[in-house]
Amino acid sequence: MWDRESLDESILSSLRALVASQEDVDYIEIRLEYNESTNLETLNDHVRHQAHVVEIGGNVRVFHQGAVGFVHFDGWDDLPRHINDAKLLAKWENSSSFPWGSQDSPAPADPVYSVQRLVTLENPLKVPLEDKIHLLLGYAELAHITHPLVKSVTGRYFDRYRHLWFADNRGSAIEQEKLDLGGNIVVMARNSNGTAQRGVSFGSSNDFGVLRNLDDQIKDAARSAVALLDAPEVEGGEYTVVVDPYLAGVFAHEAFGHLSEADGQVGDEGLLEQMVLGRKFGPPNLHIYDTGKDMGSRGYLPFDDEGVPAQDVDLIKDGVLVGRLHSRETAAHLGERPTGNARALHYRFPPIVRMRNTVIAPGDTAFADLFQGIKRGIYAKGTHGGQTNGELFTFLAAEAYLIEDGKITRPVRNAVLTGNVFSTLQQITAIGNDFTRYEGGGGCGKAGQMPLPVSHHAPSLRIERCVVGGRGR
Template sequence: MIRDFREKAERAVACSEADFAEIRISLHNESTFIQAGISSENTGPVGRFSGTARVFISNRWGICEFSSVENMQMALDRAAAHAIHCQSPPLPFPMLEAECRDSWDDSLLSPSPGDITGREKAFLCRHYCELLGATLGTGSARVSYQERTGDRVIVNSRGTSVHERENLCSMKFQAVLPGGLGNSRELAVRGSFESFKGLEKEIEQLGKDLAFRDTESNIAPGETRVVVDQELAGIIIHEAFGHLVEADFLECNPAVAHSLRPGQKIASPLVNILDDSRMMKYPGSMRWDDEGSPGQRTVLIEKGIVKSWLHTASTAAGNRAETTGNARSADPGRMPEARMTCTFFQEGESTREELLEQLDNGLYLKGFYGGATDMDRFSISVQEAWTVRKGVLHKPITPVVISGRVADVLSAVEGTGNDLKLSGVLKGCARRGGAAIPVSHGGPHLLISRIQVS
């Protein structure tokens, strides 16, 4: 079926008289398995087809969504009409990659989610939920599994025709004590189901950590010295920096663009940040982006100096830069935007213990509940916080919020661990009213000399 769709799209764009024509097709199935205590709920698989036609005529874009392959040509015609009658300022011709014809199939990785029956997935959720509940002793436990499998095709009039079959799956563990204190973990992967097997020790530890934190106390707000774990390091990079170097955001915010221009020093020499869409085991990875440009590794900061922004073909043309393969469309019928894929802080040489030894009186921060940015400022809710005395974890404290300016925090990085780890989410990054898209983020443990904690 997807082969027929691809061939029809190739014929359609080949006949287009536009300066540039493009067809994007997505055909996906979604399934969900939920175990909450003794209650279970399973849905799916639910299939969905979506298509987008996009054309560039006389330096203006036109775009149109279609819901069946029979309407593909009509959508191309409507997109052309939109471009012809568009009143927006003219745009430079997009920086398109050379023609490419290729395919990628996650199902070749074993075992793929399709190799595991629905009964096995439901059993695994029930098994983990019972184990988590037994570890807690009191309170509630919930385990959910989500799966999204399917095909994505991008065809354009420059000769590109690529097909990517992706298998994305996620399992989330949530525990809540009677007083409302909670803890959660999410494991999301691309490709193989193998990562979800044998998680008993991690689940038991999740319950034990929560029970121990029931004795936590408060601290006074203020600026302090901290060590953050890999997940929180990734969230700081994602929320505090990554969104700021998405080029279409910077085009609307010239003051921020000036402060983050390539060549500008904004961080400690220990800071090296990358975005790599070719890390194919993680959500957010793409062999090709939603314009058919090859995914790649992009150095965003090297030794504290800004090296690049994240670009689509259009933003690259407007900034006289190279496309970075970061064009992502959150919804059908929506123009691709420059978005992060797998963004991480490059590891250093220190162990976690060596970083903690540099804390005489500070905090160890682990995990997160959520985060937000406001231009160059950020705030992140931390899931676990511990006081540290002379390099040793002392006692848990109530969950805290860290905040500050991105340049201040990145300049305060004094140590980087050698334990890089990435975490992914299937629906974790939304922007400008669009749907949440898969992303991954991570880093090693970081020692930060000063950060605002409240």
């Protein structure tokens, strides 16, 4: 019986000894987890949903002679039986069932022994539930007071504490405490023209304080939602577009970051040919990278779920494609180095290649100069969502404004930005110096694992010949 009261190195030592004794397989790893989470949802002046959940469990993953066995379990009882089950799966599994045929044993990585304790600015686990509710309801009241056309305010908050133990038979043993928190306040306005909404999103890996002092942002969201009610629909066409740091970061994550995940490239010769290292992908000052080192970001990840330390991974440097994101498995298949991007949402899932914090490095163009010379264009802020299909993308801007004679003028509605990520990267003609760390309350989805905490940091971008859907298209 594994006792959660014994939160010390004895668990890690026991796991190390257990995996070291498994000499009849090529590779084995064990992950144990203790998860504790709180979820809140409010509507106007009342709580619509609240929950507090504790989960204890783990998993075993085994690689042997080109096949893999993965077993997850609730509770910490009978680890030897779970290990045996994973071994049997690996030895019986038909390797032809895998996406790219026979599975490669994970690429070598330097053995790591580490204990990572939680360090917070304000720990949400020590904030009473009543205080969290009070903040959400207070913001709703503020939005309603700001303008009478505000008709509903929805608040969402969550925090999740994870305590993890990892060991493999190549010498790594890691204990980590992790924290993730976030949410949003969505303000909806309505008049005879219909409805419009704007939101304030927040997130952190170490500070409940991000939920405090949002009054000015809530007021701005209420005013913006009301202003959009009477805004005309954008006229569809091709525009020079300036996107704010939030939308630029979403673009980097959704349209380009997912293409950089190596498990999507392995087995897809067409995509591998498009994502060939050394290909020119943008202007000489374009630098996009992924990192797990930004403490406080939701994508902060000292070690991934295969025991690989955090590192910066350049994807585009000086406008040229120079890297991709790897697990130890995909790194072995392509003969490259692991990058620390193997992540699992929960102990019920195996680690797969995922982004952490996707970053566009700042440029040297002042914000006002991004608009110079634009006779008629679009300034797009934020996003209400979108979708990608391979290299094609579609994003609905949360706010959009006409640019006329180099100045931001009036709001427009339903500005949908569409295009091909490869050509759009080439059409970036200016990168702002207004680099912004954005931490939202959403998450990334892939292979049934959602919402995984991620971040995106970026400056504003100027993009030429961008197709904007709207009236007349």
